[in-house]
Amino acid sequence: MAKRLVFGAGVAWPKALEITGLGGKSRPLMKKLVEIYDTTLRDGTQGEGVSFSVADKLRVAERLDAFGVHYVEGGWPGSNPKDIEFFKEAAKRKWKNTQIAAFGSTRRKKIAARDDQQVKLLIDAKTPVVTIFGKTWLLHVKEVLRTTPKENIAMIADTIAFLKKNKRKVIYDAEHALDGYKDDPEYALATWKAAEEAGADFVVLCDTNGGTLPSEVAEITAIAKKELSCEVGIHTHNDIGLASANAIAAVEQGATQVQGTINGYGERTGNCNLTSVIPNIALKMGRRSIPKGRIKKLSDLSRFVDEVANIIPDRRQPWVGGTAFAHKGGMHVNAVQKVAHSFEHANPDVVGNKRRILVSDLAGRSNIVMKAQEMGIRIDNDTPELKTILTRVKEQEHLGYDYEGAEGSLALLIRKALGRVEPAFGLEAYHVSMRGDALEHVCEATVKVRVGDKTAHTVADGDGPVNALDQALRNALRGFYPVLAKVKLTDYKVRILNSSRAFGTAAKTRVLIESTDGKDRWYTVGVNENIIEASLQALLDSIEYRLLKK
Numbered sequence: 001m002a003k004r005l006v007f008g009a010g011v012a013w014p015k016a017l018e019i020t021g022l023g024g025k026s027r028p029l030m031k032k033l034v035e036i037y038d039t040t041l042r043d044g045t046q047g048e049g050v051s052f053s054v055a056d057k058l059r060v061a062e063r064l065d066a067f068g069v070h071y072v073e074g075g076w077p078g079s080n081p082k083d084i085e086f087f088k089e090a091a092k093r094k095w096k097n098t099q100i101a102a103f104g105s106t107r108r109k110k111i112a113a114r115d116d117q118q119v120k121l122l123i124d125a126k127t128p129v130v131t132i133f134g135k136t137w138l139l140h141v142k143e144v145l146r147t148t149p150k151e152n153i154a155m156i157a158d159t160i161a162f163l164k165k166n167k168r169k170v171i172y173d174a175e176h177a178l179d180g181y182k183d184d185p186e187y188a189l190a191t192w193k194a195a196e197e198a199g200a201d202f203v204v205l206c207d208t209n210g211g212t213l214p215s216e217v218a219e220i221t222a223i224a225k226k227e228l229s230c231e232v233g234i235h236t237h238n239d240i241g242l243a244s245a246n247a248i249a250a251v252e253q254g255a256t257q258v259q260g261t262i263n264g265y266g267e268r269t270g271n272c273n274l275t276s277v278i279p280n281i282a283l284k285m286g287r288r289s290i291p292k293g294r295i296k297k298l299s300d301l302s303r304f305v306d307e308v309a310n311i312i313p314d315r316r317q318p319w320v321g322g323t324a325f326a327h328k329g330g331m332h333v334n335a336v337q338k339v340a341h342s343f344e345h346a347n348p349d350v351v352g353n354k355r356r357i358l359v360s361d362l363a364g365r366s367n368i369v370m371k372a373q374e375m376g377i378r379i380d381n382d383t384p385e386l387k388t389i390l391t392r393v394k395e396q397e398h399l400g401y402d403y404e405g406a407e408g409s410l411a412l413l414i415r416k417a418l419g420r421v422e423p424a425f426g427l428e429a430y431h432v433s434m435r436g437d438a439l440e441h442v443c444e445a446t447v448k449v450r451v452g453d454k455t456a457h458t459v460a461d462g463d464g465p466v467n468a469l470d471q472a473l474r475n476a477l478r479g480f481y482p483v484l485a486k487v488k489l490t491d492y493k494v495r496i497l498n499s500s501r502a503f504g505t506a507a508k509t510r511v512l513i514e515s516t517d518g519k520d521r522w523y524t525v526g527v528n529e530n531i532i533e534a535s536l537q538a539l540l541d542s543i544e545y546r547l548l549k550k
Contacts, residue, residue, distance in 0.1 A: 037071040179212070279350070283346060385419075445471070446472060497510055
């Protein structure tokens, strides 16, 4: 196949690879469906810092349904009023792709399932699917439940039979299945067979402590598939960083359901990350899972769930993270510029992500060309100013500037080197003062700007010196550029760059500013020993970049 070379953000993959996202031949899809079971709303909320309101849970469930997830576990109706309310609201909605599941445990010891209040609440939730967990490991049977091995098996069988009698699809989560099997294979298998014989639709092997290796998962899953006639699933935790690998190992041995959470939320170090497993199953293994075409929404889904959970997205997430397809080293970027899949395992488009070219002191000429094209600046390898731009970037990075996170300032640097920026204004003077007492303080900034042959001189108060300076600048320029009325500073970060070489108050400071006009966001940077001067540089770049966009 002839290579297609396209520079910039549009670097092309060979057509055959665009179909699967793989660096190789297209794989034929296997017929056996791998179902995705999402437990973000239950197991995910057991993670530190993760919490959803009822309204949040409904929003996430609806988004998972639209994405094509087969099961959404809504919570444990016996554990808290919030989950009971969720199931009441969920019962009023129509679900297109998803079956809602209620979660609970087997009945208590020495009481019939029909008389156990927790089991009754699972029926009252009115979900088509009920997932219950039971004990596999004799350690838990004897030391935690403090019952006999025989009674534990009866608890499993009685609960599942009761749920099936009430016409529920039953998924049995065999808690500590892998540790239990390694401790006593005969007893572990007896618990799984009890669940199967009672009518369980799935027996799901749970690596509850998250410490099992993929080779062990594969071996035990293969045994479960051989011994059980019902479907087998896998539920893994990430305590040794292998949750996703363990899920894939189980699928390779015939598991047809994978349980996990979006972005890997979960107790301790988290659960199997569905944003990794879903594309691996579909694109790397060639297995049927999420409906065709939906995987393009995966990156959006990941960001949506983080936003609802009020969690900062992990930029280093495989497949969906902001750096998943980011290229920084000059040699790498040069290769990507020529043949995209030379340094990419998949086309970022297949999961709704995008390629990013980073510019830093490690950059080469290709970094500058591809990044400029990504920002809409017309430039190529033969542009005469290219060497000047690269040298300037490296010099600035040496002084402490960081253009990876300040693309607005980088765009200005490139355009100025190309001679394509007419100064929109000039700052002739500024003054910042702060006064106060034990009760209150006042920050004030005065600026004088020139636009053409006209000047404006304004003063403004602010919550701090940077806020006052920002207000004064935009007040002075709004009469010339009304569009600045919509611009506001939304984030302000400071980093001390060389505190070990000087007293902390005299150290060089880097300021990174995030700005928005309500539609777009952009980032600018300033560096100086004086924090006000560094902030002013970033503010001026922010305003100039917005006017450049206009």
